[in-house]
Amino acid sequence: MKELSGRKLAAEIKESLIKEVENLKSETGAAPHLIVLQYGEDAASKAYASRIEKNCEAIGIEFEYQQLINQPEKFKALLKKANKDTKITSIMVQQPLPAELKDSLEMINPQKDVEGITSASLGKLFVGLETLNPATAEACMEILDYYDIPIKGQRAVVVGRSNIVGKPVSILLQQKHATVTMCHSRTRDLEWELKNADIVVAAVGRAEMIKGEMLDEDSVVIDVGTNFIDGKLLGDVDFASAAEIVKALTPVPGGVGTVTNQVLMRNIVKSFKNLHRVK
Incomplete structure (x- = not known):
């Protein structure tokens, strides 16, 4: 199993932003x-x-x-x-x-909506217009891209349908030509859906709900979960059992959340550039 750590990616985004902000201060x-x-x-x-x-x-x-x-x-x-x-x-x-x-x-x-949570921001995302995307959804895509995970033509299953993660990441995956299935609490056979997925994005908000035996050995799993249980941060995926099965998996902590922090910073810089009309 390949661990898809977000730490190096986050550090690279941060380093790039430090330089960009310095340049923007000089320019504007x-x-x-x-x-x-x-x-x-x-x-x-x-x-x-x-x-x-x-x-x-x-x-x-x-x-x-x-x-x-x-x-x-x-x-x-x-x-x-x-x-x-x-x-x-x-x-x-x-x-x-x-x-x-x-x-x-x-x-x-909407021009200052760095979390991408207004209907105006989400509407632009839906129709494929330039906007500030929800940071966690964008972070999932950044990790897939960073580790050269194929998306085009792949079957992606998103577990969770929130407006800030599940729905936006499903749209971003579709924009990269994945075939996307949305799963939620009313899904009849979640395990079947997961077993037949090439990419799984777990964003349901329930600690270690997805076990290794529910996943396929060739799947790539992006765990968005941030659940604090008895002082410990746990994902939506049972890391120990999943690591024995899947091809690649993001850790919690040190995965999606780490990248999300820097993607949010990047959105803040983007909003500044948009308002100041800086390319």
Whole structure:
């Protein structure tokens, strides 16, 4: 079994971005600027924002964090202000959000939507137009490309149909001419689907749900899962049993998540370039 580590790929993307941001600062006199907006006191969201801040600092991206509690209208006003502020070139709205703020995701200026989560961004992805793709979905494709995994004509099975991973990665795989099957909690015979797949993307959000005996020996498995169980990070695939069966597999941690972090940084740089009309 070949382990598809994302660490080297992530390091290469990071190194390239550091140089690019330096050049952009020289060329434009400005830097990419990300604002992260959080509503409420979710500890995991706050920890994630801290990791993003460290990644931004390492690359030269300006970072701003705003947290509001029990002020929904002020939160929306802050988001509207960020949309109009020419200094701010990227916006992230942390989830989860309360019911009264669910529509705030659609308020994000699509040009600043570095997570690719608005209907405008996803719609462009669907019809094949240039846009900022969801970082995790893009990271899956980056890993396949980096390790020269054939996609054209291959049968790909995506387990999970979220708007930020499952659906977008299925579209990206189709754009590379894979034949894609979407699986989910209502799929009748998941094991049959997996056994007949050349490429499996596991993005269901259930720790070690997919066991080695459910997979084919010639399959390539991309594990998107990030499940914290008893303080340990686990994927959606049982790594130990799958490693005994499949041809290639991404580890957790050190796989898709590692690359996703840098793809997000690249989206931040892209949004800056789009807004400043820099090629």
